[in-house]
Each structure stands twice: as structure tokens, then as C-alpha cells.
Amino acid sequence: MSDEAQLPRAARVFVSFVALLRANGFAVAPEQTTAFLAAIELLGPKSLDHIRQAGLATLAPPPERHATFHRLFDLHFIRHEHLTIEGAEDEEIVLLQEEGRGDEELLVADDINESGLTATRAEALVERRFAPAAAGNVLRRLSREASSRLPRSRGYRHRRSRRGPWADLRHTLRASVRNDGEILHLARLKRRTRLRRMLLLIDVSGSMKSGTDENMRLAHALVQATLNTEVFTFGTRLTRVTRALRLKRREQALNAAAHLVSDWDGGTRIGDALQAFLAVPRFAGYARGAAVVVISDGLERGDPANLRDAAAKLSRRAWRLSWLTPLATSPGFVPQTEALVAVAPFVDDMVEGGSSAAVVSHLLSLGSRKAA
Known part of the structure; x- marks a missing residue:
């Protein structure tokens, strides 16, 4: 014994x-x-x-x-x-369950994934440091154009308009007083628009390590450009980093996020991460009516059926679900990996996400769609 x-x-x-x-x-x-x-x-x-x-x-x-x-x-x-x-209930880090009976020890990776080209299911506890870097033209473009080109939704408040669907009786009657009670013009109202919530789900596993720094800097720029943005990272656990990225100084915000996230460059369990996101009511509420953007290569080591189910649920909640992958290097990209094939029926866009320029271009193009 x-x-x-x-x-x-x-x-x-x-x-x-x-x-x-x-x-x-x-x-x-x-x-x-x-x-x-x-x-x-x-x-x-x-x-x-x-x-x-x-x-x-x-x-x-x-x-x-x-x-x-x-x-x-x-x-x-x-x-x-x-x-x-x-x-x-206020925890913003959700541990993902390993495959199996659930009573095994959580795995800690012994080897470091230097290449960043393979996926693993083992959990690695890593402390990441972000080197200082000047804001590039791409991030400056995002900050400059976000308020006008990001997708918008109709609000419940109204504003005056020349061709609105509703009559503005208050303004019409006030104008009639100046014309001895005669109504010469019927003022109109229409709904105000507001920036739609943006939800970023960023893969920080080992297979995405070459683009993690760029993706986190882009997420910080987006959070600074619009407060109606939520950012989560996932690998072997799901972590909400929105609060850290709201710090104005980029180096300070990224260092705060680095201390929150401990599964940098570790395993890949996309389906479990999305299921964990949907299982927390507060988190799932962020996706309702939002433009959801998943930045991941889709190199999943879990059950594709689990990922397919999570993508279907997320698609029903979101206004639009986009999957940005560095594997989509051409306009006619056809998914080949088992995970990307599983989620393809439920995503509205599956486009390139291998660079900040590609991600920013896609984010800004979402604003050209009509508000719903």
C-alpha cells in the first residue's frame, strides 16, 4: 500500500x-x-x-x-x-476540464513548444512578458476609424431626422406656435444608433504563440477605442482580460493581462473554452447581439462535436460570428482541419487572421453592414 x-x-x-x-x-x-x-x-x-x-x-x-x-x-x-x-461567482478565470473521467491530475507540460506550430492538450503555467513597442499604423488606424466604421445597432432613444419613420409632435407643436398655430412642417424622428458590442475571443495556446503579442496589442487598442468591447483569452482555461486592457497605457495594460493569464503558449481546447464561456451566464450575456470575433488557428485537440455544439450556440446569440485564422491565406480558403470544418456551417466569416492588418481590416469592414 x-x-x-x-x-x-x-x-x-x-x-x-x-x-x-x-x-x-x-x-x-x-x-x-x-x-x-x-x-x-x-x-x-x-x-x-x-x-x-x-x-x-x-x-x-x-x-x-x-x-x-x-x-x-x-x-x-x-x-x-x-x-x-x-x-x-466573480471569478474571471474558468479552468477547463481535461478529457477523461475528471479525476486525473491536471497536466503540466514538461516541454516548451518552441515552434508554435503544433497543438497540445497539456496545461503549461507560463508567465509572459510583453516587450515595449511603438503603436504601428495599423493600430493607429483602428483607433482613428473605430467610432465611425465599427458595426452599430439601433438604440431605444430617438433623434430628429428629415425622413424619420415617426412624427416629432413636440417639436412640430412648438414650431406651430411661431406660425399662429399653423403646422407648416411635420418634424420627424428616427432611432439613434450606438456602437454594437464587440466580443474578442483570442487563442493564446502554443500554436498561436507567434501572433499572441500582436493580438493582445490589437485588443488593447480596440478596448481603448470603444468601451463596449469584451476580451477573453483561452487555451487550457478561459480568462476575461477586459478590465486589465482598460488601463490607458498599453505596457501597463498588457503587463496586467500577463499576470491574469497563466496558460500562455500551452494547450489547445477550443471547444471546452467556448462551452465554459457559454456556461457562465454573465459571460454568455456579452455575446447577445454582439459582433463575436474568434482569433484562432482551429488546431483543436478536443472533441470536434463539442466545438460544433458551442459554435452553434454562440452563433444563435451573436449578431455575427467571425472566425479569423492564420491558415486562411487566400480569398478562396477552404477549411481543412477537423475543427474548422466543424464550425464552418455556423460562422458568417472565415477569413485571414494571421496579422494585425488583416484583423483590423475585417473589424472595420463589419460596419458596412446595416444595423439590425
């Missing part, structure tokens, strides 16, 4: 956390594991924060690896149902 099987059931989750730390390069002595368990018994614990503080005090991770320690802690403990977090 193994040592872990002899442990009390309540202690196994804490011992397995120590094993996870060792597997990721942390030096933890057996005496520190014993002290960790003793500290937890002493504290109660009443919350996950107590467990986190006990781990920091007894397992003593080096200061330069505190960020990795916290990510491993979240990865390990948040997935256990009997450990709850206060305000869990």
Missing part, C-alpha cells in the same frame, strides 16, 4: 500539492511538508487564503518564484469542490 493511500483523505490534497511543487522545480523537504500540515491543522483553516499563507510560511518558495507558486496553488486547490472561495 502506498504512503499516500495510508494518509487521511483530508490530508491527501495538501500532500499532492507539495508533490506538484516538486514536479515544477521547487525544493521542498519532508520536514517542510510536515510543518505545512501542522500549520493547516493549527489554522483550521477557514479559507483558501489561510492555506496559501501556511504554504508560503512553511514551504518557503523563493521570492522570485512567488508568482509561479500562486499559480500552482490556484491550479491545484480551486478545482477541489470541498474548498470554496468567497465571491467565487
